[in-house]
Amino acid sequence: MRDTRAELLIQAETLVRGRGYAGFSYADLAAAVGIRKASIHHHFPSKVDLGAALVAAYAARYAAALEAIRTEVADGPGRIEAYGQLYLGGVEQGLGCLCAALAIEGEALPERLRRAIAAFFADHLAWLEAVLRAGQADGSVRAGTDPAALARYVIATLEGALLMERLFASPDAFRGTLAVLVDGLRPR
Amino acid sequence: MRDTRAELLIQAETLVRGRGYAGFSYADLAAAVGIRKASIHHHFPSKVDLGAALVAAYAARYAAALEAIRTEVADGPGRIEAYGQLYLGGVEQGLGCLCAALAIEGEALPERLRRAIAAFFADHLAWLEAVLRAGQADGSVRAGTDPAALARYVIATLEGALLMERLFASPDAFRGTLAVLVDGLRPR
DNA sequence: GAAAATCTACCTACCTAATGGTAGACAAGA
DNA sequence: TCTTGTCTACCATTAGGTAGGTAGATTTTC
Secondary structure, eight states: OOOHHHHHHHHHHHHHHHHOSTTOOHHHHHHHHTSOHHHHHHHOSSHHHHHHHHHHHHHHHHHHHHHHHHHHOOSHHHHHHHHHHHHHHHHHHTOOOHHHHHHTTGGGSOHHHHHHHHHHHHHHHHHHHHHHHHHHHHTSSOOSSOHHHHHHHHHHHHHHHHHHHHHTTOHHHHHHHHHHHHHHHSOO | OOOHHHHHHHHHHHHHHHHOSTTOOHHHHHHHHTSOHHHHHHHOSSHHHHHHHHHHHHHHHHHHHHHHHHHHOOSHHHHHHHHHHHHHHHHHHTOOOHHHHHHTTGGGSOHHHHHHHHHHHHHHHHHHHHHHHHHHHHTSSOOSSOHHHHHHHHHHHHHHHHHHHHHTTOHHHHHHHHHHHHHHHSOO
16 A cells, blocks of 8 residues: 655655745645645645644654664764754755755745744754753753754754755765864863 | 935845845835836846845945954954954944845855855955954964864854844843954964 | 037836736546 | 546746847957
8 A cells, every 4th residue: 555645745845945935836745755736635625734744754854863862872972963864864865954944934924834944953952952951961062152052053053054065965064163162072 | 415325225224134035026115215126126126136235235334344453452352352242333323234134045045155155255255354363373263273264263253243132132242242252263 | 609410327118027826627546 | 436646748937048139338340
C-alpha cells in the first residue's frame, strides 16, 4: 500500500526547504508525487493546512532526535555538538531549515503558521536551556552566562550557519562554525 | 522632483525583507509607491533586474557602514559589536536581512541573484576576517582560531539571531546574543 | 531662436501562464 | 453501501510581462 499522505509530506518538505514556502506550488508538489493537483486538496484542503502538517511532522522528528541525544550523550558540549549535527544534514542536501523558510515570510505568513514555528523555536530553546543548565551544573559548560541567553545564541548560530553555508554548499565551513560554537561553550 | 526609482527601491526592499522575494509582487510594489504596475517595468524591466538593484543598493549601504566602523572604532570586539548593531535595526523594524530572504529561495533563485548574494556574504566575510585578524594582532581578539572561520561564525550568529528574534519581535534577545558573541571573542 | 526630433516617465489595456481552490464523477475496498 | 482516494474539468484571481500611446521635457538641426 502506498501512503500518499506521507509521500506528500516528504516531497512538500523538500520543496519548502529548497525554495521557500511562497516559492512552491501545489502544481510542483503534484508533479513531484505523481498525482493530480486536485488530489492534494483531499489530503490537505489548503496550503496552510499543508504547511501546518509540515511543521508538525518536522517538529516531531526533531523532538525524537533531541530525546535521543539526551539519552545517548552525557556532557553538555557533546549534546550541543550532536544537536548541531542535525543541521549539518541540511547543508549536505542543499536544504534549509523548514522553519527558517517560513520565518522569512514574516508578516505575510498566516498567523497559524507563525504560531507553529514560534512553538518550534520555543521547544528547541527550552531543550537547549535545560541541556546548558545541566552542563553548567556538572561543570561541562562554562558558567557565568544565563542558560536561556546561551540557548538563543546556540540556535541563532546554527540557523545562520545553515542559511549561509547552504548557499555556499560548504558543509566543511558549517563544521568549522559548529566547532567554534561548541568550543566556546566549554569551561575556560 | 520625485525620484521614483529610489522610492521603488526603498519600498521594494521593505517588501522583500518583510515577506520574502517570492512573497511580494509588482502589484504590491505599485500600490506601495502609488504608481501603475506597468510603470515599474520602465525602471526595472524584470523582477530579477529589481532584485539585483536591491542587492546592489543594500550592499553599497553596508559597505559604507563597514568603512565607517573601521575608521571610528579601534578594537576588534568593538568593531564586531558595531557590526552587530547594524543587524539590530532589522529586528526593531521587523525586517529580516535582504540577502537571507533571497538565500532562502535556494535552487529557485535566479543564478544572477544567487551570485549577487554570494558576493554580499563574501564581502562581509572578507571584512570580518580582516577585522578579526587585526584584532588578534593587537591582542584585542582571542588568538588560536583561524580568522576566516571566526568570520563565518560571526555572520552566522548574527544572521540567525536576526531571523529568529525578528519572529519573536525581541530586540533585547538579539542584544543578548550579540553580547555573548562579542564576549566570546575577547582574549580569555 | 524656432521647429523638429528624441527621450523620459508614466499611462490604459491587454496577454499568457500559473496560482490556490472547487464540483462532481468514478472506481476500489471494507 | 458507504467511505476513501483519485480523477477531469472547471473557476476566479493573481503573476510577471508586453503593446502602444501620451504629455512634457530635452536635444538637435536649420
